[in-house]
Amino acid sequence: MLAWSAVASAAAAFVACLAGWLAGGGSVELAWAPTLGLRIDLAFDGLAALYSLLATGIGALVFAYGAGYLPWHLEHVGRPAHDAWRFWPWMVVFMGSMVGLACARDLVLLFVFFDLTAVASYFLIGFDRDRDARGAALMALLVTGVSAVALLIAAVLLYDAYGTFSLPELFERAGTGTTTTVAGVLIAVAALAKSAQVPLHFWLPRAMAAPTPVSAYLHSAAMVAAGVLVLGRVHPLLVKSDLVLDGLLVVGLVSIAVGGVLALAQDELKQILAHSTISQYGYVVTLYGIGGATAAGAATLYVLAHAIAKSALFMTAGAVTVTTGESQLSRLGGLGRRLPALAVASGVAAATLAALPLTLGFFKDELFFQAAGEHGRLVQLLAVGAAALTVAYIGRFWLGLFTGPLRARPSGGVSPLLLGPIAVLGALALIGGFVVEPFARLAEDAAEVTHVGGLDVAPAYHLDAGTENAMALAAWGLGALVLLASRFREPLVRAFARAGERVGPRRWYALSLLGLNRLSDWAHDTEVRDLRNSIAAVLVPAAALIALAFVVTPTRGSYAAGSLGADDLPIVVLLALGVAAAVTAARDRGRLRPVLALSVLGFALAGVYAMAGAPDVALVAVLVETVLTLVFVGVFARLPSASVRRPRLRARNAIIGAAAGASVFAGLWGALSRRTPAEGVAAEHIERAPGAHGGDVVTVILADFRGLDTMVEITVLAVAVVGIASLLSRGRPW
Amino acid sequence: MSLILEVVAPRLLGPAVMVAAAIIVKGYADVGDGFSAGVVVALAVALRYVTLGAERAESGLPVLRHAPALAAAGLLLALAIGFFPVAFGDPPFTHFPRPGEHVVEIGALELTTAVAFDVGVFLLVAGSLVEVIHQLTRLVEGPRR
Numbered sequence: 001m002l003a004w005s006a007v008a009s010a011a012a013a014f015v016a017c018l019a020g021w022l023a024g025g026g027s028v029e030l031a032w033a034p035t036l037g038l039r040i041d042l043a044f045d046g047l048a049a050l051y052s053l054l055a056t057g058i059g060a061l062v063f064a065y066g067a068g069y070l071p072w073h074l075e076h077v078g079r080p081a082h083d084a085w086r087f088w089p090w091m092v093v094f095m096g097s098m099v100g101l102a103c104a105r106d107l108v109l110l111f112v113f114f115d116l117t118a119v120a121s122y123f124l125i126g127f128d129r130d131r132d133a134r135g136a137a138l139m140a141l142l143v144t145g146v147s148a149v150a151l152l153i154a155a156v157l158l159y160d161a162y163g164t165f166s167l168p169e170l171f172e173r174a175g176t177g178t179t180t181t182v183a184g185v186l187i188a189v190a191a192l193a194k195s196a197q198v199p200l201h202f203w204l205p206r207a208m209a210a211p212t213p214v215s216a217y218l219h220s221a222a223m224v225a226a227g228v229l230v231l232g233r234v235h236p237l238l239v240k241s242d243l244v245l246d247g248l249l250v251v252g253l254v255s256i257a258v259g260g261v262l263a264l265a266q267d268e269l270k271q272i273l274a275h276s277t278i279s280q281y282g283y284v285v286t287l288y289g290i291g292g293a294t295a296a297g298a299a300t301l302y303v304l305a306h307a308i309a310k311s312a313l314f315m316t317a318g319a320v321t322v323t324t325g326e327s328q329l330s331r332l333g334g335l336g337r338r339l340p341a342l343a344v345a346s347g348v349a350a351a352t353l354a355a356l357p358l359t360l361g362f363f364k365d366e367l368f369f370q371a372a373g374e375h376g377r378l379v380q381l382l383a384v385g386a387a388a389l390t391v392a393y394i395g396r397f398w399l400g401l402f403t404g405p406l407r408a409r410p411s412g413g414v415s416p417l418l419l420g421p422i423a424v425l426g427a428l429a430l431i432g433g434f435v436v437e438p439f440a441r442l443a444e445d446a447a448e449v450t451h452v453g454g455l456d457v458a459p460a461y462h463l464d465a466g467t468e469n470a471m472a473l474a475a476w477g478l479g480a481l482v483l484l485a486s487r488f489r490e491p492l493v494r495a496f497a498r499a500g501e502r503v504g505p506r507r508w509y510a511l512s513l514l515g516l517n518r519l520s521d522w523a524h525d526t527e528v529r530d531l532r533n534s535i536a537a538v539l540v541p542a543a544a545l546i547a548l549a550f551v552v553t554p555t556r557g558s559y560a561a562g563s564l565g566a567d568d569l570p571i572v573v574l575l576a577l578g579v580a581a582a583v584t585a586a587r588d589r590g591r592l593r594p595v596l597a598l599s600v601l602g603f604a605l606a607g608v609y610a611m612a613g614a615p616d617v618a619l620v621a622v623l624v625e626t627v628l629t630l631v632f633v634g635v636f637a638r639l640p641s642a643s644v645r646r647p648r649l650r651a652r653n654a655i656i657g658a659a660a661g662a663s664v665f666a667g668l669w670g671a672l673s674r675r676t677p678a679e680g681v682a683a684e685h686i687e688r689a690p691g692a693h694g695g696d697v698v699t700v701i702l703a704d705f706r707g708l709d710t711m712v713e714i715t716v717l718a719v720a721v722v723g724i725a726s727l728l729s730r731g732r733p734w
Numbered sequence: 735m736s737l738i739l740e741v742v743a744p745r746l747l748g749p750a751v752m753v754a755a756a757i758i759v760k761g762y763a764d765v766g767d768g769f770s771a772g773v774v775v776a777l778a779v780a781l782r783y784v785t786l787g788a789e790r791a792e793s794g795l796p797v798l799r800h801a802p803a804l805a806a807a808g809l810l811l812a813l814a815i816g817f818f819p820v821a822f823g824d825p826p827f828t829h830f831p832r833p834g835e836h837v838v839e840i841g842a843l844e845l846t847t848a849v850a851f852d853v854g855v856f857l858l859v860a861g862s863l864v865e866v867i868h869q870l871t872r873l874v875e876g877p878r879r
Contacts, residue, residue, distance in 0.1 A: 034825065615765040623773040627780065634784040638874060691833035693846050695763035702767055703848040703855075707827035710851075711816050714858050718809050721862040725802075728869045733802035 046445025066213035068417030107155035147193030195227025212318030220310035249289030255282030260389030298367035334406035360432025363459035391479025750778030772859025808857025
């Protein structure tokens with residue numbers, strides 16, 4: 001029921017997106033926080049249409065597949081059926097944030113949706129909640145989430161330089177220069193981490209701990225696509241710097257190679273596909289690095305064809321595992337005769353990835369070769385190598401599964417719910433091989449956002465001896481050679497994979513995480529070993545900071561002693577009372593007396609506030625003092641009456657206390673010596689309070705002038721209460 | 735605890751709620767706001783816990799168990815007041831009536847959305863603090879019922 005409502009919502013969203021695209025799009029713009037330049041600027045343009053259609057269309061198919069897969073999975077790992085509630089809502093949230101990300105035309109909004117997808121993916125990857133899945137989820141969140149901060153930094157840099165977060169305005173205003181280059185690099189880092197590009201690729205293979213529908217959705221058409229979506233969206237900014245483009249080109253080519261070689265080295269089905277995804281998005285990144293009209297069109301068509309093929313292949317891996325119970329390629333084989341429909345459907349998907357003719361995939365490589373050819377001889381050669389690698393690893397995957405001797409026996413046919421979505425995607429890829437126009441039009445609309453200015457995406461079969469055809473033939477030949485020469489290939493790719501494990505970035509991730517953990521443990525141990533240390537951890541840095549401020553600021557004239565009149569007598573008396581209470585609290589060895597002395601001190605200070613014209617502060621101070629005293633009394637009433645061991649007075653405590661006291665004294669004196677500025681925000685607040693129908697300026701500030709601050713503060717209070725309830729009684733509110 | 739305190743403390747809740755109401759009603763024109771009002775109510779409840787013990791304090795006043803709901807309602811009310819102007823194209827925390835417009839007054843109570851926001855703050859603070867008292871006494875005295 002739940003699963004089918006998810007399917008229905010995805011299908012409805014797909015129809016809406018399709019209608020929106022055919023109607024020519026549209027845009028919404030709302031004020032969010034105008035004074036900060038924040039707007040909710042969503043546009044359903046070509047790029048948004050492409051990625052929304054992918055997210056909702058493939059979403060609907062994968063959700064339908066999941067409706068068949070998840071019950072099996074939950075039963076397989078021994079979890080109750082209602083745990084589906086921990087799955088489907090996140091899938092839908094993910095789909096929603098993906099559509100939002102596709103439409104966002106504002107850097108801050110882009111960042112928000114970027115992180116929303118990361119949060120949803122955290123819960124989806126960690127769905128199985130075992131050690132492996134949780135580590136994988138954390139790794140995906142850390143790698144993509146921490147890099148996403150680079151996007152925010154870039155947004156702030158650009159805002160500082162050009163005064164806007166809006167992308168269309170930035171494209172106009174931003175010039176070539178260091179700011180644009182640095183911002184471009186930062187945005188690229190965030191996008192490349194999300195698209196699992198070398199050297200931040202290692203989270204993706206680990207994320208295969210997720211259930212198969214999650215991989216089929218997030219790791220083919222959605223989460224990893226978010227990175228290249230951002231690249232496509234901000235591309236007019238990136239082209240202003242050659243450094244960024246060259247960087248993209250290098251990262252893309254290296255990712256193609258590393259992902260492809262590692263895909264050849266893997267034995268587990270989903271691992272092969274994960275490394276293939278790294279490699280395939282490497283193609284797209286390469287194309288964005290090449291830049292220009294042809295490459296922009298090639299990139300969008302590539303994303304489209306890859307998403308269709310890769311999600312079908314992920315679902316194939318899941319279906320094979322469901323029916324045979326095996327997930328290693330070396331223990332599988334010969335399934336073609338037993339599961340002919342699955343073999344054909346996934347065969348079309350594999351052929352699409354390998355860019356064989358009569359599939360949509362052929363055109364993605366045709367455009368890729370064309371763009372590479374325009375860029376130069378070296379890139380052209382590397383492009384052929386890349387395509388050959390793809391042919392080799394995807395051939396190894398499909399041939400290994402469906403041909404050769406039968407190894408693991410399937411326990412029956414594949415259920416229609418699992419087969420259906422794969423067949424639909426296979427059919428789509430096949431239709432694309434004959435009628436490419438609708439796909440090309442979608443890609444063209446999307447590419448027009450990336451490459452401002454006219455462009456024409458018109459892939460077709462050219463039966464001639466053109467360069468692209470020659471490159472394609474060379475790639476297939478080379479790929480077949482790599483595929484067949486398994487005796488030479490195996491030791492090489494194994495050695496590469498081992499080297500990667502030993503010195504690769506994943507090891508650096510583990511080491512840095514370990515180091516951070518140790519640092520945090522050390523800080524925690526030193527700080528909270530006992531109450532004295534926790535207090536010292538606040539007092540000592542405060543004292544040190546104020547002492548530092550002393551050293552660097554001029555002190556002449558900043559410490560004044562005013563005159564003392566007869567009117568000040570009440571304040572002086574109250575302060576003297578406070579001093580006496582403070583000394584008592586510090587010196588008295590009893591239990592209740594120091595507490596009472598402390599509350600006397602608090603009430604004395606409240607009296608001072610009342611005298612000094614701050615009745616609101618005085619009211620709050622009285623209330624808080626009363627609450628604190630009551631808490632102490634309530635706790636003491638329940639303590640055993642036998643006296644506890646009293647700590648000795650230590651010189652260290654006295655020194656820390658004296659240093660903190662002296663620095664606070666000096667800081668306060670300096671603050672009180674300054675003249676109150678006659679004009680300023682305080683005066684304006686007082687002047688405007690009657691206009692807001694208020695007599696008490698403090699209340700008016702809290703509820704009106706600074707209402708948003710109050711809102712955030714009370715939200716923090718609510719969150720704290722939820723936290724207390726979760727920690728003390730497992731979230732039961734009462 | 736002395737007998738006088740045991741008799742007086744539970745009877746302080748009514749006056750405390752009255753004081754809180756007064757603080758809110760007068761708050762926009764005079765000293766005090768929703769936060770202070772919330773703390774006053776929580777103070778009376780805390781006094782009840784200290785004198786009667788948690789068990790008697792809660793069984794004698796079952797209405798206390800609605801504190802979490804009260805806090806949630808306060809948060810929602812504050813959110814709604816703060817953000818409903820967005821629906822009409824105004825920035826968040828635009829209060830009505832606007833400056834210069836006429837304000838309906840019932841005695842000292844001014845009917846403005848700012849006061850309603852303050853009521854939300856009051857509900858949240860009072861509910862949250864009572865909830866914290868409940869959780870902490872549970873921690874000290876172990877689960878009840």
